[in-house]
Amino acid sequence: MKYISYLLSNFKNIPQMKKLEQQYLDDIEIVGSVLPFKTNNYVVDNLIDWSKVPDDPMFKLTFPQKDMLLPHHYEKMKSVVMNGADKLKIKEAANEIRMQLNPHPAGQLEYNVPIIEGEKIYGMQHKYRETVLFFPSQGQTCHAYCTFCFRWPQFVGMEDLKFASKEAELLVKYVKEHDEVTDVLFTGGDPLIMKTKHLEAYIRPLLEANLENLRHIRIGSKALAYWPYRFLTDDDADDLLRLFEDVHKAGKHLAFMAHFNHPAELEGYAVEKAIKRILDTGAVIRTQSPVLKHINDDSKIWADMLRKQVNLGCIPYYMFVARNTGAQHYFSIPLIQAWKIFRETYQSVSGICRTLRGPSMSCLPGKVQILGVAEIKNEKVMVFRMIQGRNPDWAARPFFAEYDEKAIWYTDLKPAFGEEKFFFTDELNQILNPEEIEYDLE
Template sequence: MSTQHSAEQILVTSSSAPTKHLVVNRDSRNRTMARYGYSDETTKIIDSEKLLPTGLLSRLHASYPQHSGLLESRDFLFTDKDHYSGLSGFREVCAILNKNGIDIGHIDEREFFVEVYRFLATRHSLNSINWDDYPTDSVFQLVFPQPGMINAETTQAYIDASDPKARTQVAIEYMEKTNPHDGNQQLNKPWFVNDEGVLEFLDGSQHKYPQCQLVFDKTTQNCFSFCTYCFRHAQVRGDEDMFIQKDIAQLHEYLRRHKEVTDILITGGDGGYMPMSRLKQYVMPLIEDPSLLHVKNVRLATRALTFQPEIVLTEKYQPMLELFDTMRDNGVQLAWMAHFSTPRELLNPSTLAAIRRLQNHGVNIRSQSPMMNHISLFMDDKGGVDVERSSQSWIDLSNILGMLCIGFHSMYCARPTGEHHYYTAPLADMSKIFNRIYRSLASINRPSRHISMTISAGKLAILGTSIVNGEKCFALQFTEARNMEWMDRVILAKYDEKENKIDCLTPYDTDKFFFEDELKEIETQLADALQQRLVGA
């Protein structure tokens, strides 16, 4: 069903041989735009703001044709709706696929996952999937529930349930086992005593590391598409203990008391869901109030560029761009924290145009993403980790990010939440993949730090391996920590070819890691203080 459009080559006359890599001209670009069905408004924005120059498209496609969708011509399967949500949306998607001769199978098992977590997919993400080979497609793995994600016994109980109500009850009971707040996140909830002596909790915030405060705003508790590995499914699912920030003034009051905070990170859900009017309430006091001068950066954690980049390519988005201009002109950085996992997420006209439009308004885009089995980590025919293929995908991704002036912020391991077993791989193999990525890239395109895993103690990175007294061991180091001085030390752990959780590694030559006792003290103090204040309140 999939056919690649024959590339039209532009032969540029010069003293040298023809430049056959210039494979995209204005006509082929316009055909690609027509395929995406852009409105007249979006087409005008792309053309007037020069968001899709043919030179850039040609260079990207010629460099990475194996990842590119820039010259594809197959008809899109999904054209009617922007979003498909929940069980009904999942069934609607399956019906469209069936109509086109595609049966993904395992429907009951997939629906169990949807009831436990969620299903949400945009037209853009669905049309990004190569439906000729969907089982191995990374975006299909990213947004569609897969067989084997949830354990067989519980899955069978769901399938055998007598009616839909009984099935839902099985799903509800399983939700409690999904570990939605790994790493003792509830201990990160900040509080302060206001000027009237009243204790105030920031119910939609986390402040674990001194410089950065997370904000889970009431408007960002949704996503454009739902990632099946979601680390914050409690937010998207709407659990009772979800973090949700309603009062913006309260956050500013807390920030005035905490001069160590330089960054606020708006997340969710998806930070890209925040409307301009709401973001403006967060941002303008940072610009206008001298008591908030210490806050330099606003990070927006969002996958809009992967799942629904078209929102940036509208006149409706213009006020948001003007707010970004205001931030730039007043020295407040807007860091758009994208989550690109694969090269294909970038190589389409909508994402490329949206990236360039944001950058034209002073937005600094950075990418951080997890190394996930089936999505951005791949197995070989023997069931082992394919280090070369996995690392090459990341190398290609990093070089594409560089071509688009996007910073490669970080990579991290699957967190022990949700269906961790499905996405994880041995730390030893992930370290091999990362090392090959790191040494293969020019320094300006490398991730800013080594691959890490978030645990209660902080973000613990794998620096590599070493040989001590003839024995192989891991070298670890914190990149963030509950006590930031822990970052000053390198930690040795016994080499383990199978372990996939970094906090389950064994110390190399001691009974416990140096930070363990202090971590217990910190966690106990936080829990006791939180409980005392709750009782006092």
């Protein structure tokens, strides 16, 4: 199959668009002028049930919807776009709105950037001790964009908010000098949007350097869901799989971090064959997704998705909470509800599916998991723990917050039992602002 992408400039050429009312076409254009929009012929023809549009979850996952912008933002963009403003005015209005959408959550732009020889390397992140994230410059797009994506600023032309690096040598140098690093995660965008020869230019130097501390190479990708032909019929598909085999032969563990948000993405010959080809290289596929209102906020959907993943040989990994950026207001659900979905999912699947962890917030202190609700000393509280922390000592440490049915993010929480702060607050202040005495994280 030949890949055909659809953007704002040509999405009206999609045959199925003729079935939609004009208002939906206008909404795509208006919202897509602020939040990134890109899809392709595989998504359009295989993943979306057009008889259920606009309510189909895969349609909402890939096509901008009116309510993904707050009402006043929507009206502002509508007045600009529908009145025929030029591209510069549209961009100016869009950027003004974008800066109000918390474009880089969890301090990733300010606090996670490594330093080599006194210079910040903006194509890398190093938040957790063992894992370095690397953003190949040629991988700063995807086969299609998810409407919830927390890295949306990288796709809308805001150059100062991009992460990218061409410096494979610096990556090797950094990992060599930091023997605590065991994992390198290639992310983006989607690194598998690149030609294999470009991905090789980053991975092979790591293998050739024979770094004893480097044990795992991870690749974060949505390609299995949005373009499985990357592993089947693309002109360098076989080269890509040979690269995966070479990682395995070099004694490194290759973890393919697959993003699946709905069971529909796991159906069909192409994705099944692509998964098998990847597994045959010796790689392991781990799966992850946020729990998203309008898409998968139902334990039956999650249970179905986990069972399909395991049947295909994948390992369920993370259930995330929608991040506090972009269209969070559209996709987020209360933490209590997310926990209930996780719990009901857990109760309805066998132990082989229970490798799933969550619900987890990737936030400023680290990965914070909600464990549930408890009553302690006659007080109803929410129980959390750190899966990962900026200080590794925080990992697996439980803590408690006042019960709050409306809280959707950790900054909505208040410490339980009359405490003034969470156990990590003071140390987090020191880590992020070593020269400042006080810092308001809220």
